[in-house]
Every structure is written in structure tokens, then in C-alpha cells.
Amino acid sequence: MVSLQHDRDFDPRHGIAVEIAKAVRRLTAHNPGPFTWHGTNSYLIGRAEVAVLDPGPADAAHMDRLVAAAGEGRIAAILVSHTHMDHSPGARLLKAMAGAPIVGCGPPRAARPLNAGERNPLDASADSAHRPDRELKDGDTLVVDGLCLTAVETPGHTANHLAFALDEGGILFSADHVMAWSTSIVAPPDGAMSAYMASLARLAERTDTRYLPGHGGPVEDPATYVAGLAAHRRKREQAILDRLTAGAQTIPEMVATIYADVDPALHGAAALSVLAQVEWLVERGLVRCEDGSRDTPVTLASRLAAT
Structure with missing residues (x-):
């Protein structure tokens, strides 16, 4: 890579x-x-x-x-x-x-x-x-x-x-x-x-x-x-998938782990980038709601972003 x-x-x-x-x-x-x-x-x-x-x-x-x-x-x-x-x-x-x-x-x-x-x-x-x-x-x-x-x-x-x-x-x-x-x-x-x-x-x-x-x-x-x-964004995407597989329920949870080496003052911006990645994952069918419904990227991403 x-x-x-x-x-x-x-x-x-x-x-x-x-x-x-x-x-x-x-x-x-x-x-x-x-x-x-x-x-x-x-x-x-x-x-x-x-x-x-x-x-x-x-x-x-x-x-x-x-x-x-x-x-x-x-x-x-x-x-x-x-x-x-x-x-x-x-x-x-x-x-x-x-x-x-x-x-x-x-x-x-x-x-x-x-x-x-x-x-x-x-x-x-x-x-x-x-x-x-x-x-x-x-x-x-x-x-x-x-x-x-x-x-x-x-x-x-x-x-x-x-x-x-x-x-x-x-x-x-x-x-x-x-x-x-x-x-x-x-x-x-x-x-x-x-x-x-x-x-x-x-x-x-x-x-x-x-x-x-x-x-x-x-x-x-x-x-x-x-x-x-491009490779960096693909790596971030895989990190998000790994955190979801491990049971992460919110974007703040994922940010705390994925961006552990980043200044905490920038975690808000990192959360928005994670939100963008999650929306793209949903668009491509790589992430879906637990109930299997055809949820929109906006709804799913907003649910994950909630603290």
C-alpha cells in the first residue's frame, strides 16, 4: 500500500x-x-x-x-x-x-x-x-x-x-x-x-x-x-469496519480508538470524517442497520453519531 x-x-x-x-x-x-x-x-x-x-x-x-x-x-x-x-x-x-x-x-x-x-x-x-x-x-x-x-x-x-x-x-x-x-x-x-x-x-x-x-x-x-x-482513506475505512465488527455503537467510540494518536482538540473534525466514511459504506451496502432495513445513509449515520 x-x-x-x-x-x-x-x-x-x-x-x-x-x-x-x-x-x-x-x-x-x-x-x-x-x-x-x-x-x-x-x-x-x-x-x-x-x-x-x-x-x-x-x-x-x-x-x-x-x-x-x-x-x-x-x-x-x-x-x-x-x-x-x-x-x-x-x-x-x-x-x-x-x-x-x-x-x-x-x-x-x-x-x-x-x-x-x-x-x-x-x-x-x-x-x-x-x-x-x-x-x-x-x-x-x-x-x-x-x-x-x-x-x-x-x-x-x-x-x-x-x-x-x-x-x-x-x-x-x-x-x-x-x-x-x-x-x-x-x-x-x-x-x-x-x-x-x-x-x-x-x-x-x-x-x-x-x-x-x-x-x-x-x-x-x-x-x-x-x-x-486514497490509500489513507481506505485504511481509515477498514479501521471503521473493524470497530463496528468489534461492537462499537457510536462514532465517538470509534474516534477515541482510531484517532487515539491525534490531538483531542481535533476529534470533533475526525468524527465528521468518520461520519462521511460511514455514509459511504452504507451507500455501497457494506454497512446496514441491525434490523436489516434499507435505511438511508443519513438516518444510519445520524444514529451512529449520537452520543
Whole structure:
């Protein structure tokens, strides 16, 4: 089985636009945390005119730095990969400053229907006010400064997640779908494990040679790393099946064992990923209710999630 090796050698150089590829600079927002690590990476793509990808949270100081970094280059477009609060709210501030259209993912949406009484992570994590001027679908393109960016639909982390392929340099802006420093959280109903794994399989068929993610440093060997991510999720799935076979009745029980070596502060996020795995197991008929009924993934997963 392919092993997963994270790369956490990263200097965010907050406040500085760092050139990391031809006509590509990275400016990392100062919003560190357990899910953002050193902060959200905003990318400036182009020179004479610039597309700003993922302006980040609604941080006026970061918007000022993005405008300053663009310099004489006109900000022609504001690209958004997905609508988590650490990626998209800044787009509206930047639009007010630069007059550029917001382009990219559509408004937030759930990956599957909500169960009655289910708490919705979208309420806290999603930017419900996001409305792009132009919504991109898979294969749609945006040309800025002679550079062509192509939308690559990669649902899983969120239902509306987009990556963007640059037409030169073999670069894929992978946002939060693939990051070198950590695995991505997949939290139903915002995201879905079935979609996440399908998106990984899709990326595995591509020929991009370098990923520039939403947090942390580049992924320099995408093929190997994507294979490692898929193997890691399969290993987690087997661990869940093992715990269910051993008699585990709730997701917190499984998390305590499977994630025993993980900071307890992250167990809540781990529980959501386990929930996503359980839903996918039910979808494929690998897990079912004890009474043998054809229960929906939502109902079964919610029952297991109960403390």
C-alpha cells in the first residue's frame, strides 16, 4: 500500500507576496488555526492584469495587501474555489475595492438531503452570502493576462469545490481538496466521502506536475501524493469496519480508538470524517442497520453519531 507522507516545511511569510511560479505569487492571510494551519493562501496570477484566487476571510488588511501586491497590474477577476469562511468572504471586500467580478464556484449547497433534526455544519462554516458574477462549471475557462485557467470540479471537501488548472507550467490550484500539510476534512452534509474519493480518482488521471493548495506549501509529486491520500482513506475505512465488527455503537467510540494518536482538540473534525466514511459504506451496502432495513445513509449515520 502506498504510504502517505505530508510535507510541513512551509514558511508563510505573512504580508509578503512570494513568487512561486512564472506569473504566480502567493500571499498568505494571517488567519492561522487548526484547519487553516498558517493561514489561507491567496494567489495572484498574471502580471499586466491579475486574477486573485481565494482572497480569504473578510480581512480588510489582507485585501489592502492584495491590492498593493497587484501593483500596476489591474485586478481583472476574483476567483473563488469554494465557500468556506476562510476562502470566499474576502471576495466581496476586494470587489468593492478593485471593481473586478467574482468568478468561480456557486453558492454553498449541501452534498445530500438533511435528516430531520440534523445539525448542519454549513450554518457555521459556509459563506451563505456568496453569489458569483460568473459561476464556472467543469471545463469552463477564464483568461487573464494571456493565461488560461480551467475549472476542474472536485467535490468532496465541499459540494461546490473547484480546482483550477493553469495552461502553462503543469500547475493545478488544488485549493482544499489536496494539501501537502494535511488531509482534508470531509464533513457531511457540506461534503461527501463518495464525491471526495471520486475527485481523487479523477485527479489521479490528470498529468499536472505541481499542486498549489489553499493552505501550506506545494505538492511537488502529485501522482504519488494523491495515491497516498486514497490509500489513507481506505485504511481509515477498514479501521471503521473493524470497530463496528468489534461492537462499537457510536462514532465517538470509534474516534477515541482510531484517532487515539491525534490531538483531542481535533476529534470533533475526525468524527465528521468518520461520519462521511460511514455514509459511504452504507451507500455501497457494506454497512446496514441491525434490523436489516434499507435505511438511508443519513438516518444510519445520524444514529451512529449520537452520543
